[in-house]
Structure formats: C-alpha cells, structure tokens
Amino acid sequence: xxxxxxxxxxSRTTALSVAAIVCLTMAGDACAELIxxxxxxxxxxxxxxxxxxxxxxxNAVDVGVLLxxxxxxxxxxxxxxxxxxxxxxxxxxxxxxxxWRRGCVCPIGATQNVTLATFDGTxxxxxxxxxFFVLPLIFTVFFGRTFCASVCPLGAVQELxxxxxxxxxxWLDQALSVIPYVxxxxxxxxxxxxxxxxxxxxxxxxxxxxLSGNASMMIYGGSLLVVGFFVGRPYCRYLCPYGALLRxxxxxxxxxxxxxxxxxxxxxxxxxxxxxxxxxxxxxxxxVEQLQRERKRLVVLxxxxxxxxxxxxxxxxxxxxxxxxxxFDIRLAEALKQxxxxxxTEPNTATEAFRGSRRSPEQLxxxxxxxxxxxxxxxxxxxxxxxxxxxxxxxxxxxxxGRQEYTPNKSHCVSCGRCFQHCPVELVRxxxxxxxxxxxxxxxEVAT
Ligand code: SF4
Ligand code: SF4
Numbered sequence: 503x504x505x506x507x508x509x510x511x512x513s514r515t516t517a518l519s520v521a522a523i524v525c526l527t528m529a530g531d532a533c534a535e536l537i538x539x540x541x542x543x544x545x546x547x548x549x550x551x552x553x554x555x556x557x558x559x560x561n562a563v564d565v566g567v568l569l570x571x572x573x574x575x576x577x578x579x580x581x582x583x584x585x586x587x588x589x590x591x592x593x594x595x596x597x598x599x600x601x602w603r604r605g606c607v608c609p610i611g612a613t614q615n616v617t618l619a620t621f622d623g624t625x626x627x628x629x630x631x632x633x634f635f636v637l638p639l640i641f642t643v644f645f646g647r648t649f650c651a652s653v654c655p656l657g658a659v660q661e662l663x664x665x666x667x668x669x670x671x672x673w674l675d676q677a678l679s680v681i682p683y684v685x686x687x688x689x690x691x692x693x694x695x696x697x698x699x700x701x702x703x704x705x706x707x708x709x710x711x712x713l714s715g716n717a718s719m720m721i722y723g724g725s726l727l728v729v730g731f732f733v734g735r736p737y738c739r740y741l742c743p744y745g746a747l748l749r750x751x752x753x754x755x756x757x758x759x760x761x762x763x764x765x766x767x768x769x770x771x772x773x774x775x776x777x778x779x780x781x782x783x784x785x786x787x788x789x790v791e792q793l794q795r796e797r798k799r800l801v802v803l804x805x806x807x808x809x810x811x812x813x814x815x816x817x818x819x820x821x822x823x824x825x826x827x828x829x830f831d832i833r834l835a836e837a838l839k840q841x842x843x844x845x846x847t848e849p850n851t852a853t854e855a856f857r858g859s860r861r862s863p864e865q866l867x868x869x870x871x872x873x874x875x876x877x878x879x880x881x882x883x884x885x886x887x888x889x890x891x892x893x894x895x896x897x898x899x900x901x902x903x904g905r906q907e908y909t910p911n912k913s914h915c916v917s918c919g920r921c922f923q924h925c926p927v928e929l930v931r932x933x934x935x936x937x938x939x940x941x942x943x944x945x946x947e948v949a950t
Contacts, residue, residue, distance in 0.1 A: 564634075575648040616635045761907075787904025821884070
C-alpha cells in the first residue's frame with residue numbers, strides 16, 4: 503500500500519515537473535516574441551570605464567566648487583578689482599575642472615544635454631549638469647562674464663598663454679564673432695535631433711586635460727594655443743557656443759565691471775589695454791536729426807527682418823541632406839541600400855552588425871525616413887536662426903550710442919581685469935600713485 507502511494511506521489515511529481523518545464527519553455531518562447539533581441543547595430547562600443555560609486559557625491563562637490571568659484575570670481579572682478587586674484591583663481595579652476603575633473607562636466611557641453619532633454623522626454627539629464635548649464639548664466643545676468651574670467655578651464659588655459667597681443671581689425675573681429683552663434687545653432691540642432699554632441703566631439707582642450715586624445719584633436723588644440731599667444735582667447739571669441747549665450751546674457755548684466763572705479767578722466771591710457779578688443783571709446787551723442795534718421799532706418803530694418811529670416815529658412819532647406827548625413831540611422835540605411843543594390847565596394851562592419859540583429863531593413867528605412875522628415879524642419883529652423891543672427895548683427899552695427907567714457911563692451915568683455923592696471927584712477931585707488939596727473943605726466947614724458 504505504502505509503495506503504491508509512494509509510486510503515485512512520484513509519478514504525480516514527475517508529471518508536474520514535466521508540465522512545469524513545458525510551460526516554462528513555452529513561456530520563454532512567448533517572452534522571446536514579446537521581448538525581441540536588443541538591436542546593437544547602432545551601438546558604439548564604449549571604452550572600458552570603471553563605474554565610480556561616489557559619482558553623485560563628486561557631482562555635488564563639483565556644483566559646490568562651481569558656486570564658490572563663481573562667487574569668488576565676481577567678488578574679485580567687481581569688488582576687489584584684482585587681476586592677480588583672478589589669475590590665481592584661473593589656475594585653481596584649470597587644475598580642478600580641467601585636469602582633476604578632466605574637463606567634464608562643463609557648461610559648454612552641458613548645453614547639448616539640456617537641449618536633448620528638452621526635445622526627448624526619454625533622455626534624463628542629471629541635475630548637476632543642469633546646474634552647470636544654468637549657474638554661469640545666472641551669474642552673468644548679474645555680474646557679467648565672470649565665469650569666463652577665471653572659472654572656465656578652457657578660458658583659463660587661453661588666458662594663461664595670452665602673452666603678446668595682436669589687435670584683430672575691427673571688421674574681421676565683428677565678422678568672426680558671428681561664428682559662435684552659428685556653431686551654437688548647429689550644435690543645438692544636432693543635439694535636439696539626437697544626432698551628435700559636436701561640442702564635446704570637437705572640444706579643443708579636453709585632450710590636454712585628459713593627457714590623451716587623437717592626433718588631429720591634439721593638433722587642433724595645440725594650434726589654438728599657439729594662435730592664442732598672439733590673438734587673445736581665439737576659442738572664446740570665435741568659436742565657443744556657450745560664450746555666445748554668455749554674450750547675450752551679459753548684455754543685460756546688472757553690475758558689470760567698470761574700467762575706472764569712479765569717473766573716467768578720458769586719459770586714453772586703457773585704450774589699447776584689452777587683448778580682446780572689448781574696450782569701447784567715448785563717442786558723441788547723436789544729434790536729434792541723426793537720431794530721427796537712425797530711428798527711421800531701424801524701423802525699415804526691423805520691417806525687413808521677417809523676409810530675411812524667411813529667405814534664410816527657405817535657402818536652408820538645401821542643408822537637410824548634409825545635416826541628415828550625420829545621423830547614424832540614415833547613414834546605415836544608405837549603406838545597406840548600396841549593398842543591396844550591389845554598389846558597395848567596401849565591407850561595412852555597421853551593416854554586418856545590423857544584418858545580425860533582429861531589426862528588419864524595412865524598420866530601419868522607416869526610421870531613417872522619419873529622421874529625414876525631422877531634418878527638413880530642423881534645417882529650416884537652423885536657417886531662420888542664422889538669418890536672425892546675421893540680420894541682428896547688421897542692425898546692431900547700424901545703431902549708434904553716445905558714450906561718455908571708456909567702457910567695456912558688456913557682451914565681449916570677459917572680465918579678465920587686465921585693463922585695471924592701465925587706469926590711473928584705479929592706481930590711485932590701490933595706492934600705487936598719489937594722483938592721476940602723476941601717471942599721465944609720466945606717460946606723456948615716455949611718449950615724447
Ligand atoms: S567663452 Fe567659452 S571657452 Fe571662453 S571662457 Fe567663456 S565659456 Fe569658457
Ligand atoms: S576686463 Fe578689461 S581687458 Fe579684460 S576683457 Fe574686459 S575690457 Fe578687456
């Protein structure tokens with residue numbers, strides 16, 4: 503009896519086990535249908551990186567250091583007015599944000615993370631990255647570009663090598679200063695479409711900060727430093743996309759630094775002191791007739807703005823192919839088509855990987871078509887933005903403002919403090935000379 507019971511129990515257990523295995527196998531198959539094999543065809547193999555456990559702590563420390571550095575830079579530039587302290591702070595920022603933290607996170611690159619998070623709800627941007635993007639802009643609204651003065655490691659490295667200064671002709675400086683706005687528009691477009699983070703890819707100094715980098719990037723960064731010996735801060739003035747944002751915000755800065763601490767005596771001693779061409783000389787206030795003429799011209803220019811912007815938006819539709827060519831899916835779809843038509847001559851690892859994935863060519867072509875449609879809109883928006891930037895520049899150049907004293911141009915001035923030591927009013931303040939006549943007299947004697 504007990505043997506029979508034992509046999510029945512055994513056979514029930516075996517039957518249940520077989521049934522469970524069959525069910526699990528079927529469920530596994532069903533799951534496999536529901537959860538397709540991941541598609542790695544568009545996956546760049548990342549370089550091996552040790553996951554840093556306390557990275558959240560480091561991010562918080564970085565934000566804290568950034569806040570302290572911004573506060574110190576603003577204090578040194580506006581209150582203490584010390585070029586020496588600003589320089590020491592530059593060195594400290596270069597060591598911390600550049601060499602110790604290896605140039606990342608930085609506000610310049612953070613522009614792209616914030617853009618992608620704005621346009622792609624699935625992309626999560628860490629709060630520290632948002633803080634890095636926003637904090638320098640907030641400080642700039644109040645105090646001018648004190649971030650550029652001595653917090654940004656890219657600015658610091660250029661500031662330290664800027665030893666001889668060749669004055670860039672005004673017209674060339676004005677023309678080149680449009681490039682950062684264009685670069686900003688391009689970087690935002692590529693980030694918003696999930697195509698590429700070009701600012702990081704073409705960061706000229708990150709290779710130096712990390713003591714590694716490919717040859718072309720090292721040559722690019724090295725060339726900028728060599729040019730920087732003679733032309734002050736070439737990357738800041740003619741390339742930096744975040745600098746373009748800072749220029750815009752600095753225009754409205756509440757308490758921007760002044761060259762003389764009190765009233766300007768117009769001795770002209772600071773006239774050539776700025777290696778960045780940011781000092782504007784006094785000009786006569788326009789007469790009433792001139793003002794009326796300028797107002798009329800301004801109205802006409804403003805009236806033309808929508809047409810110019812529309813023209814650029816229309817012309818830029820031709821760029822969509824070039825822009826789309828940056829997108830991985832589109833490039834992969836084109837390579838696949840070439841292979842299928844027998845036109846490809848070279849083997850392509852990306853298409854090989856794609857063929858090994860579960861994604862069908864139809865799905866890829868459909869995704870590529872969706873991206874192409876997006877680029878049609880993105881190219882027009884980019885064109886409209888560039889039209890607005892160029893036309894805005896034209897409008898600004900036609901506006902004349904009366905100035906009573908030598909003044910830093912708020913958007914171009916990086917608050918470096920070099921001009922302070924050229925100003926006799928400042929030298930009296932810090933006790934290096936007794937009165938302003940002393941310096942102007944000595945300077946006159948040297949000149950004659
Ligand atoms: S312009 Fe750009 S690179 Fe230069 S200091 Fe400012 S943020 Fe840094
Ligand atoms: S602080 Fe003076 S020298 Fe420095 S960028 Fe501004 S105007 Fe030029």
